[in-house]
Amino acid sequence: MTGRKKTGILISGRGSNMQALIRAAQDPHYPAEIAVVISNRPNAQGLDFAKAQGIRTEVIDHKAYGSREDFDRALDSALRRHHVEIIACAGFMRVMTKTLVEAWRDRMINIHPSLLPAYKGLHSHERALADGATRHGATVHFVRHDVDSGPIIAQARVPVLKSDTPETLAQRVLDAEHKIYPKALALVASGALRVEGEEVVATAPGVTLPVVIPVLP
Structure with a gap:
């Protein structure tokens, strides 16, 4: 290639x-x-x-x-x-x-361990558990000056289990991150998307944005 x-x-x-x-x-x-x-x-x-x-x-x-x-x-x-x-x-x-x-701008991406815009910043897993969230996950987004903000490219959703600790939830989310980040980078590098205003839109057929990947426990 x-x-x-x-x-x-x-x-x-x-x-x-x-x-x-x-x-x-x-x-x-x-x-x-x-x-x-x-x-x-x-x-x-x-x-x-x-x-x-x-x-x-x-x-x-x-x-x-x-x-x-x-x-x-x-x-x-x-x-x-x-x-x-x-x-x-x-x-x-x-x-x-x-x-x-x-x-x-629009050439720098980041991955954050939450379903943005929820739980920006640190300790996202602890905060999700404290809130009794039933879904958590990871987000790949274009970087903006405001921390953990910017147009969203892809998200991976994982269930929050009743038995979860911050450590077990963090590991499940991290495994999801490893699946979603390569997919998101590929979309950016291939030119399958562009940013219009503060929204990500597809430029290739068959691409629906943001990409949402459900991940089973």
Whole structure:
């Protein structure tokens, strides 16, 4: 396949969603090619996995920069140096400046462990359980400056069981994330969708957006 979109993955830790994206991109017919994995933490475990797969890696340690703006400029420079066309955030624990977000508008995606717009921010599993939610899940969306907001591309829904703890629910959601994120990146990279206003619309026949995937326990 020609014309695969060069994708940069941003991580801060083990990068389990990064691993799912890398495995998907090993298929030569997958529309995205992983050009680089960048971490803001030098000891991020995901870097070792990426290197073992022959993927270029970089560390841009946020602690080495005097301001969020300086760090974001360094990150932007690295992404452009690797000719990145799409950014996929995979457990990247940094709040980005509006300047960086706007520079990559509609070309940066993120995955969040809830059915947005519910449970933005941290501790989504604990909050879902506290509310007595019967459904929970994960959302892939285009990044906007407001945290965990932006046009929704895809969601995976999982049941909340009466026996669930935050840990068991988190694992079920994480398994769903690994299924949905490669599908969402493929839609973006293939040009099967576009953003109109703050809505995602399909540009390819047979695509219904947002994609909703039910996942059994």
